[in-house]
Amino acid sequence: MHMLQELSWKVGGQQGEGIDSTGKTFATSLNRMGYFIYSYRHFSSRIKGGHTNDRVRISTVRKNSVADELDILLAFDQETINLNARELREGGIVIADSKFSPTLPDNLTQHVHLYSIPFTKLAEENGAAIMKNMVALGTSAYVMGLSPDFCAPVIQSMFGRKSQKIVDQNMAAVRAGYDAMSSQNADFSGFQLAPATPDQHLLMIGNEAVAFGALAAGARVMPAYPITPASDVMEYLIKKLPSVGGVVVQTEDEIAALNMTIGAAYGGARALTATSGPGLALMMEALGLAGMTETPVVIIDTQRGGPSTGLPTKHEQSDMFAALFGNHGEIPKVVLTPSTPEECFYATVDAFNYAEKYQCPVLILTDLALSLASQSVTPFDYNYVQIDRGNLATPEALAAVEPGKMFKRYERTENGISPRVFPGQKGGIHHVTGVEHNEIGRPDEATSNHINMMNKRLNKFADIELQGSISYTGDNEPEVLVVGVGSSIGAIDEAVTRLRNQGIKVGHAQVKVLSPFPTKTLQEYMNRAERVIVAESNATGQLFHLMQFHGLQHKAMTSFLKYDGTPFMPKEVEAHLKGAVPAWQQ
């Protein structure tokens, strides 16, 4: 029998109906079995009602994007079918609750099959209607050739603490769904999933990886204001920071959040805040203060659809310019753009070290798909985590400060980085101000001082490319080079692999650092390519323009933009690349 190396599954219904937990139970169970999961949730900015769905891709090898087509759709209402059935592949199936007498749209009846199963009734028979999602999971298990017990460990950990009875009822509901599907006497051989590798991976969203990274990196203070899709970072740390003596302060707004972060960092803690576009806009004045006072802060910006309130629950990559150029005046900063949860973890660890090494603000830009998509991740390398607090004043240097004299916190050094002290340290008294200042932090408006201090701050990154600024896969001398950023790495890689399998030479460069921009490395990759396509999720081509801003040159460089609120799909990238080269279009 031919077995699938991957399968794509979706569950949909009304918000507030347990769709999330159905998807989560399904994904977690399969992840524990060793499958690789990529799960992406569609949701709206309301709590009850409105269509929501969770799309889970299950694969025997790592995939970092949603699949092009669906195999199985579980529907708790007709709207789910109406909105999503067209994503099913030829021969795909809908399994729906018979309670609402489901029907297929006329144009699909020839292509897909509908199985009407009494989810609600079977749930009621086994205890309560609320377990209809368990019935639905049972139907999926049967179709995919899994044991109905595939989700038993997860259900045990979900309800075991409440009571064994609830566990048993839920498992009975799963089996009822399984049996109902088997009594359809249909051939589901086209849905059987090949066995998974024995590898163990974690299932995480990018926000959790960031938050865990912050914890590991020694961050102990997080002032923040809730906003989608950043809130999980805060919520994770609210749970975990107390166990290590830290604290999350829910502030009155994002202005307070970043200013408090600056205060905490000045006070000697490792501190971070997390927000999304609207909050980032409010932080701009304080961002300038952090740059001017050389205070090491870490800011997470989980990009969502803009402008203004925009599309709060949808994907976009449109804060790059805001992060790079949004503050007034000119300051040094690091802007990191990880593309997977693993990279979120490592980038966050790096962010705290960069912040203290270069004594400047560090921004981590994720995007909604990266922040919220639940993905199988390779266990982290803990040895990577080294806390490097940068240039701190030595006891000798502090002892050498003459009585009545101030410490040279902003001493002009070769690399522009001056020794730092924390308030409370003897001999370290100095002044810190957003006003242009001299080496001891006293205001100084002299023309020469301003030039010197601007140069001191801005030259910290002269000619520096941070490690891992770009990842590259594909052919060495490609006909087309795709340049991407953020979570699109998976969709682009998949498209590139398909084209290469068709004998087409393609390369893929993913930009992981926007500041300091890896101009030199990227230009080298571009020089080897005949064409360059810059793919990004925004309407104006921010990455494209950033490349031009940095003087990157290519005779045939074009932009590939998507800004409908959804991330790139592999087939979209594939089609665009093919369309870009006339010779490939047959």
Add this chain to the structure above:
Amino acid sequence: MSTINDFKGEKPTWCPGCGDYGVLNALQRASVELGMDPEDMVVVSGIGCSGKLSAYFGSYGLHTIHGRSLPTAQGVKVANRDLTVIAAGGDGDGYGIGMGHFIHAMRRNVNITYIVMDNHIYGLTTGQTSPTSDTGFVTKTAPKGAVEHPVHPLQLALASGASFVAQGFSGDIPQLSMLMKEAISHKGFSLLNVFSPCVTFNKQNTYEFYKSHIVKLTDDATYDPTSKAQALLRVSQEDAIYTGIIYKEDRPTYEEMAPNFSETGLATQDHSLSADELEKLLVQFQ
């Protein structure tokens, strides 16, 4: 023992006669009398003439941006509870652009002291109406007189849950330094609103004006600063201006209330977690 000299910073450049000199002076006295070490103090100030206090005072100083001294000061205190943290700024800074932080800092009750140098005018930007300017007060931005009602910081403070509320006058340094000592010693957020005349741009709220209008609660033996009812009554009276401790209450601080929060400064602790601890944290993601 520290002396006044130890608390001297940069030479002040305020206009001769500016009320802020009195505030600086009283803070230096209070610090000496409390036996403070300059190294253990941080003055976090906003922007304005008043905001220069952090540079003129001889401790660690952090001069922030307009209206944001409070969140920044709370951040410093949260990072290191061993420090004495004083936020300072003007009435525009604290009650105008920074008003939101003011209200929330009081209900949050982080153990810091907030000194507002209230001159009823924007000094540094050369004489515009401030949120505490009286109705009818003529300024550059209100040539026919301010039409808005002034904010009432003390009423706001009492309503917002401030655990210590006091008012002083920079023309009365002995009382002011006493109030500063009380405010700094208070456990929790303490507000000290100080009438600090701007001799250059405010010809109405002058030293003489305050001398003839101030009633000192310190002289009133019947006044009980632990009674919120009495406090509310006094701060609602329009015909008198009170100085002294208006209200104080014993309430746990934010730092004490935050679950399991570190009791020592975070700066110098080793925050690395072992592979074992990290591994345990990851169990939830299996």
